[in-house]
Amino acid sequence: MKVMDRIVFYQKLGFLPEDMEQLAISRQRLLLQEVNGYIDDMTQAETAERAYQGLREQLEKYMKKQQLAGISAAQAKYESCYDMLYCQLESARHVYEKYQVMGIGEKIFFDTMKCFPRFMDECQAQKGIRYFDRGWWTYRQTSMRLFRIGVLEYEMAEANREEVSGSEVRYGHETGQRRYSTTVRLHIPSDADLSPAAVDASIQEAVLFFRKYYPRYGHAEYTCHSWLLAPALKRLLREDSRILAFQRRFDIGEVDEGSCSYLQWIFQASEDVPLIDLPEQTSLQRTAKNYLLAGGRIGDAYGIMRIASGINNAVD
Known part of the structure; x- marks a missing residue:
């Protein structure tokens, strides 16, 4: 071809x-x-x-x-x-x-590869210069290990023995009871629509995608490691927040309060920016900044998607 x-x-x-x-x-x-x-x-x-x-x-x-x-x-x-x-x-x-x-289909291909200009846009917003600094990440897209399907991205991964053991301890599962040998990791692009309907559609389309094109991942466990899962967000956002609706799809396990990854996504700022200088252009920025200045910590968290969140609702 x-x-x-x-x-x-x-x-x-x-x-x-x-x-x-x-x-x-x-x-x-x-x-x-x-x-x-x-x-x-x-x-x-x-x-x-x-x-x-x-x-x-x-x-x-x-x-x-x-x-x-x-x-x-x-x-x-x-x-x-x-x-x-x-x-x-x-x-x-x-x-x-x-x-x-x-x-x-071409839609999945182009949606996946549009990460390249998107990352440059993000870098320009954060650093003021149009620059590509995500090569360490984007070989996943070029090797068909990660796909954007609808509003979310999905990365195929193996659940190796160490991950399985750690997750069994972390989530209280008895040894030998975990059902999954493969994992699909969810990633949330900066331009993602997190409305429940859009997320539902993305998850269901992804499940069918993997069952059709990558059967080993057709019944994989879906996980996410993101600042969007940080429990501290419950103190900062309204109950009807789309972020909290997304968070409720997961059983939250390990929480890393020391992670500063949220700075890039909430404030488009790097870790070396003093808290007092963080922008206050959005309501979340203002609320989060006040919370941080008062000594609060946001961090990030790891979660496993609940089956009821759309994985088994997809129709073969």
């Missing part, structure tokens, strides 16, 4: 013209024979993480060469982020063929 045209692909994902210009420069700058192997391997679930690490090391060598040639460290780092973006987009462009062979 024919690989999708590069420019058409960028346009369908919604990249800005300046992004596409930088990507074209990266294509000219890169020694493609040195990165093509990494690009191919990032389309395979078994090799994607290792390929990303190898590519990152290769691009770091490029950065050092550029600095030796007189380019500033900041400029070299900026160019390198587009080099990584270019390579991962090439992986995504080639994995489109696998979607076609498997019969997975």
